[in-house]
Amino acid sequence: MNWHRELAKLGALFRRRKPTDDLAEEIRAHLQMEEQENLESGMPPDEAHYAALRRFGNVTLAQERSREMWGWNTVETLWQDLRYGVRQLRKNPGFTAVAVLTLALGIGATTAIFSVVDTVLVQGAPYQNPAQLVEISAKNPQGEEEPVSTGDFIHWQAQSPAFESLAAYKRWELRVLTGVREPDEVWASPVTTNFFHLLGVNTIMGRTFLASDTQTLVLSNEYWRSHFAADPKIIGKTLVLDNKPYTVIGIAPADLEFPDPNTQVWVPLVFSAAEKDNHEHKLLDVIARLKPGVTLHQAQAAMDLAARQLAMQYPKSNAGRTAHVKPIKGREIGSPLRSAILTLLGAVFFVLLIVCTNVTSMLLARGATRQGETAVRAALGAGRWRLIRQLVAEGVLLAGAGSLAGLGLASWGLATIVSQLPKYSLVETQAIHRISINLPVLGFTVALALLTGTVVSILPALRISSPNLNESLKQRGRVSGTSAGGSQVQRALIVSEVALALVLLVGAGLMIQSFERLETTPTGFNPDHLLTVRVPLVKYKHSEGPQSVAFYRNVLERIEAIPGVRAAGMANNLPFIGFHTVTSFPPPPNSPGDTFIAATRSVSPGYFQAMGIPLKEGRDFTPADNQKDAPCVRIVNEAMVRRYWSGVDPVGKQIPKACRNDAAALIVGRVADSKQGSVDSQVEPEVYVPYGQHPFASFLVTFVVRTASNPSEIAAAVRQAVWEVDHDQPVIQIRTMGNVITESI
Amino acid sequence: MARPPSEDRVELVYGSLDMLILRTLLWGATHGHGIAKSIERQSEETLKVDHGSLYPALQRLQQQGWITAEWGVSKNHQRAKYYRLTPAGRRQLVAETSRWERFVRAITGVLRPAETEET
Secondary structure (H helix, E strand, O other), rough: OOHHHHHHHHHHHOOOHHHHHHHHHHHHHHHHHHHHHHOOOOOOOHHHHHHHHHHHOOOHHHHHHHHHHHHHHHHHHHHHHHHOOOOOOHHOOHHHHHHHHHHHHHHHHHHHHHHHHHHHHOOOOOOOOHHHHHEEEEEEEOOOOEEEEHHHHHHHHHHOOOOEEEEEEEOOOOEEEEEOOOOOEEEEEEOOOOOOHHHHHOOEEEEEEOOOOOEEEEOHHHHHHHHOOOOOOOOOOOOOOOHHHHEEEEEEOOOOOOOOOOOOOOEEOOOOOOHOOOOOOOOEEEEEEEEEOOOHHHHHHHHHHHHHHHHHOOHHHHOOOOOEEEEEOOOOHHHHHHHHHHHHHHHEEEEEEEHHHHHHHHHHHHHHHHHHHHHHHHOOOOOOHHHHHHHHHHHHHHHHHHHHHHHHHHHHHHHHHHHHOOOOOOOOOOOOOHOOOHHHHHHHHHHHHHHHHHHHHHOOOOOOOHOOOOHHHHHHHHHHOOOOHHHHHHHHHHHHHHHHHHHHHHHHHHHHHHHHHHHHHHOOOHHHHHHHHEEEOOOOOOOHHHHHHHHHHHHHHHHOOOOOEEEEEEEOOOOOOOOOOOEEOOOOOOOOOOOOEEEEEOOOOOOOHHHOOEEEEOOOOHEEEEOOOOOOOOEHHHHHHHHOOOOOOOOOOOOOOOOOHHHOEEEEEEEEEOOOOOOOOOOEEEEEEEEEHHHOOOHHOOOEEOOOOOOHHHHHHHHHHHHHHHHOOOOOEEEEHHHHHHHHH | OOHHHHHHHHHHHHHHHHHHHHHHHHOEEEHHHHHHHHHHOOOOOOOOOHHHHHHHHHHHHHHOOOOEEEEEEOOOOOEEEEEEOOOHHHHHHHHHHHOOOOOOHHHHEEEEEEEHHHH
């Protein structure tokens, strides 16, 4: 019987009018009958009518409470409240507009930062059953972690009772991509063919590796979007990596960041027969999936056994080596990025607080003018709760409108932020490119709107719903000031709002100041009008050594010939890219001790001139220094002079064992100090080498070009110059030096 | 701020009002006005309830399934809704009456302990 009634109630919800009309008619009939009786007992007609009404009591209340019994009261009154709220807000467009805009600011900013937090910090990785995934690392007899050798990996694969499967990978290899419009350098991760299956990750298009695949690749989602315009027809096409063809078989999901956030292609890792037996060469990382029910402890025991077996079988390479099983690392966000995001979150929270305070005081002020209306409603029989609910509904409506506007604001803001981020410059996580307004963020916005709406209206509502009934009715229509208690609250609100705003302003001011200071700190070279272009050596075409020297000299000459180029030079790594190369030297003559470590940079003649680093003494390198059997020479910076020779003039002196065959290097010049790492770091001692004498890290070779006018205009000409020498040469990371420095900050 | 008077009075009579309505309908089907008049008469005019408060109670009793309603025509040829007791309502009335009588006995016992002690 009960569910029948419930169903009837639900049905009644949609047929409200009839029962309502019925009730009205019934009550009318009742009143008529009472009036009739009164007339019959001798009352005059007017009195009979009013007596009947008085006897009945509050008609509206009776109707409402009868309707209450029908069970769908809450929804109906909520709807009523909302409709009424909309009417009220429309009557005061100015007030509504200001309130909505203010709320939009607060809610929009919070939503934007929340979506950053969600995408970067919170979202997990797309692996299936991540609790079962582990990484297995090797440790040498000294206990230091090392990569795994191929032979060890094959052995582990064969004897692994604890694991469902094992996969190996190399984190990254830079490969040259040709056969496309512009040759590029891609970040390739070779992985064993069971890699995707082990992780439980599937491609969003196409397929993953088969066991037999050797020349196929899976493209990363980000690279596919940025370089192939998300064209689905890319699948099946051939891309040439390091002069070998690979067929594109699939596109990875956007949130796969394994083994590295910068991975742009995954290729199969294939072992030759010789490699499979090699237990000496260590270059792999290994992950595995535990069999269901196997604990970490058991897995570790199994690996200990395997390690002992290997040590016995191959004592030369594996004696004392152990294997360690650890749960797989989640996405690691570097702490500078993490703290930057959390700081933003804090700041935006302050903004929200300010916004709420603002809107609350606005509502309080307006509440004073609505006291008359509220009093009437109370007289009609509205309970205090009902009145509060009405005002809170209005607040939520305001917040709702504000959040709609805020969402628009947030998505615009996010798009701007993401476009400002440096693309492909060893960013800490690809996730930054994926930041968008998605479902969890929308849910957050809705919740935030409800919360904000309630918060801003609760205080005014409480205040308004308890007026002195009589007083308010008398004052109805007059815009009366609030009571003493009211203005106290208002004052408190204003004070707190100003305080919050001050905190925010001071914080922002400090940040801007320190940023500015960083930006204008002298770096030792002149970053104006300086274009940097990275031209990584294509190893399969030019070997490192005399061939690369010739290649780069060729390119340099062409660049120097471009009109508008004042000077050009080349270095094997640029300052301010986040790291630099170092070399160890024997200890300085006057202070014996441990080896001396100095930064090293292989440069071309003209580098110092292009960079604007003054040559203080001696000479710059010449093309003769790059010849095959040229005498070993070096140029040092002043920090080096201070540390190594205690400030004595270095030209003509030697650094022992600095060259090939442990020969000594002759110092031929001294340059001014310039920073290597970051704007707020100390200058390190630095030794400059002619490129021909130490062609190292050729994948980082960068040209620096000083231009007469805007550096970006020369960029196309520089690319042309390089392509004239070799049209398959990737020319990448073209940035002005100013940008490089800013990005480092 | 004082609450509307009718609300106060209804709270007091809440459960008992239900009982009174059911009792009245025991004598036969009537409309709302008739129930109100009947209650007034039977209680010798001591129970002056706002007629309006009957209607929420009537709705509630309908929800519970203790009474049913039907449109009909009154003596004065007016359309009125007639309420009737259901078997379940009848049972409820019996239960409520006995509970009420127990309640009254209890209160009486507390209010006049002297009498019981004396006898």
